[in-house]
Amino acid sequence: MDTTRLIIVAVGGQGNLLASKVLGEAALRAGIPVRMSEIHGMAQRGGVVESAIVFGDAQSTIISDGEANVLVGFEPSETLRAVGKCNADTVVITNLAPLPPFTVALGKGVYPDIDDLQERIRSKVKKLLAFDSTALARKAGNVMANNMVLLGALLQTGVVPMTADQVREAIGATTKQAFVDTNLKAFDLGYEAARKAA
Amino acid sequence: MHKLLTDSPGQKMLMLGNEAIARGAVEAGVAMASTYPGTPSSEISLNFFQMSRESELYFQYSTNEKVAMEVAAAAANSGVRSMCIMKHVGLNVAADALMTLAYVGVRGGMVIITADDPSMFSSQNEQDNRYYGKLSGLPVVEPSSVEEAKELVGYAFDLSEQLQEPVLFRTTTRINHSSAFVTLGALKPPETKGDFQKDPFRYVTVPAVARRLHVKLLENQARAKELSEASPYNFVEGAGGWGIFCNGVSYSYVSDAVRDLGMQDRIRIFRIGFSHPLPEQKIKAFLGECEKVLVAEEGEPFMEEAVKAFAQEAGLTLPIRGKADDLFSRLYEFDPAMVRKTIASYFGIDYAAPPAIDVQDVPDIPMRPPNLCAGCSHRATYYAVKKAAEGMETIYPTDIGCYTLGFLPPLSMGDFLICMGSSVGTSCGFSQATDRKVVAFIGDSTFFHSGIPGLINAVFNGHNLTLVILDNGTTAMTGHQPHPGVDMSQLQMEGYGRVSIEAVVRAVGVRHVTVIRPFKVKKSIEQIREALAFDGVSVIISQEPCALYAKGLKLLKGKPFTVSDKCKNHRDCVNDLACPAFYIQDDRVHIDADLCVGCAVCAQICPENAIRPVKIEKTA
Ligand code: SF4
Secondary structure, three states: OOEEEEEEEOOOOHHHHHHHHHHHHHHHHHHHEEEEEEEEOOOOOOOEEEEEEEEEEOOOOOOOOOOOOOOEEOOOHHHHOOOHHHHOOOEEEEOOOOOOOOOHHHOOOOOOOOHHHHHHHHHOEEEEEEEEEEHHHHHOHHHHHHHHHHHHHHHOOOOOOOOOOHHHHHHHHHHHHHHHHHHHHHHHHHHHHHEEEE | OOHOOOOOOEEEEEEHHHHHHHHHHHOOOOOOOOOOOOOOHHHHHHHHHHHHHHOEEEEOOOOOOHHHHHHHHHHOOOOOEEEEHHHHHHHHHHHHHHHHHHHHHHOOOEEEEEEEEEOOOOOOOOOHHHOHHHHHHOOOEEEOOOEEEEHHHHHHHHHHHHOOOEEEEEEEHHHEEEEEEEEEOOOOOOOOOOOOOOOOOOOOOOOOHHHHHHHHHHHHHHHHHHHHHHHEEEEEOOOOOOOEEEHHHHHHHHHHHHHOOOOOOOOEEEEEEEEOOOOOOHHHHHHHOOEEEEOOOOOOOOHHHHHHHHHHHHOOOOEEEOOOOOOOOOOOOOOOHHHHHHHHHHHOOOOOOOOOOOOOOOOOOOOOOOOOOOOOHHHHHHHHHHHHOOOOOOOOOOOOOOHHHOOOOOOOOEEEOOOOHHHHHHHHHHHHHHEEEEEEEEEEEHHHHHHHHHHHHHHHOOOOEEEEEEEEEOOOOOOOOOOOOOOOOHHHOOOOOOOOHHHHHOOOOOOOEEEEOOOOOHHHHHHHHHHHHHHOEEEEEEEOHHHHHHHHOOOOOOEEEOOOOOOOOHHHHHHHHOOOOOOEEEEEEEEOOOOOOOOOOOHEEEOOOOEEEEEHHHOO
């Protein structure tokens, strides 16, 4: 079976560990082997959290530079920071709502220009899908559902080997009962946004 | 019910490596587990903690790794299957117990988890704990995957009982923190009570006894070697004249690489899962069938040196290489592409790495280092100490916990750190060797772990220093585990005592003890100033619950603050405190109401009095 390598980058607290878990559960449902790794560490203290998810027969749980088939960024500057994981055939999906790192407030660095950021990523990879997923999460009823919006968009691109329904089922089984409806709505909004952009 | 207690053999479950290890122990009938938390091992013990509340398993958070090992060693010598869990550097703390426990041995199975951290994702060094196997003479096993980790725990318990020795189970972060599907096996009910049979000439290690025990240890090692030769965890796969030795996660990278390179019939792989003692005969036989060998292991050349020695004994002169400038590094963790490239270049395989994309034009993206949480009490304490010490020549030895992050600017409170508890011990030396005012920082959990002997040393030897104990009521950094100072009834748990830090500090003879509430900025600064002026050992206990923990328990009562138009934009708040709740928009300071916990520290330092509670703003 072909291997699909997915990197998710986010800022601590944006819920990318839950997103990976949903994908893992969906893969279990679909009978697709999956291995994932993540660096927890000080995620809750506002650092960067990176998850690697490898679908298919590979044994490795991490993804080297230049070897991601798809990169999903929950925050635009983090997507750009992780672009070294991509190659010319990579599909990149990114949120466009910035969460500037605290160093910006301290005057130690300038947040990249959003248009320029997209141009740079787009020029290097096969496809960039960029939209304000935070806004769609808010529309679904909870900004914390940003992760589900991006999962919806990811599933629409067809790069990962599961169906949207398998992921919807996994959302129902994995996320907190009180949030399932919001999460599913967020997932569908993300799916729709990606379809329109395609 | 806890997911790891699910009793349905054959079911597949997505598990974190650490969960797989805990499940493996439960399937092996572990009855007692002890730990001091440490990344990347912490989720193993967290799961035991949770499971112990709904099963017969006994679990404890011990004060440090040495105590944890002693607890488990006694259980095992009463015939009870025990496990103790620690990060790699924790084994240094427990090493004194380990070395002689190896002489004494065990009766019930005992497995010691040592979680190594190549690349130092959350550690102060990347030592390779396989050497503890060599140093102590104990068996070492290492899983290569999440699934294998679960199986290997059961094997390790059996091995321990066969040899009557504890077994070191070595993982690396990429095992602990990877997830995969694991198939559940049958649960084995724990035998929670054993009995200790007195035999002082086996258990009391006076020299005459120890001399005989060392003989026994060497005999056990010889038996361990035979078991290693026969172990299914030391296996060979593939065919061909080129050979690769690998262990742990490097096995995954090597097998993927061999497959990607299409070299399955040219390269044979020797996977080592039982790495001390190594299977000497099997290795010699393998070498005899190879013309060229590569050793792929993260960390130190542990296998490489042994394999070279075996080749020498067998009179074999084939090239064997591993660690070298043009091959594998001793630094940091491996990754699949690097391993693939190294294999290709060593064996001269035609391989072009996929073209990398050009990232040269990517602008510098502002760094996003971890930061103390909004409303973290440590920030307030650091600020107050800094103010109180203004004008003094200081040294700030620090310690291990969230508060270590205070060494980053703008707080810049942290000058020296080597290990758990080192803040106090090194302060003794700095205060003697320099004329500076020495102010040390240590967390509450770390104080119990290994700060107390240093403090006693300071009192006894008459040093001149101030120790600030950052008491936030939890072991925050590793995920909010309890420690001996915690009120366990708050967690609805009974049967626990509680140790008062203040009583301990007074009892060891510290004459100047101050308890401060760091969110009262002005008063804290005054109190600290007084403590700093004391000639001798003074201790400041800064009490305020960890904000993140309190948030989780819904104990936070503070209301968010906001910046009013009285703000003159000189930004003392942002630049001195670096609280992540601040952000700058349109060149003005704002406070993110979702992050602000209402500690009010910034409001107290704003010279314009511009920072006010949100509510008052509204009604005003
Ligand atoms: S977890 Fe607690 S101690 Fe750690 S930085 Fe956050 S508030 Fe501070």
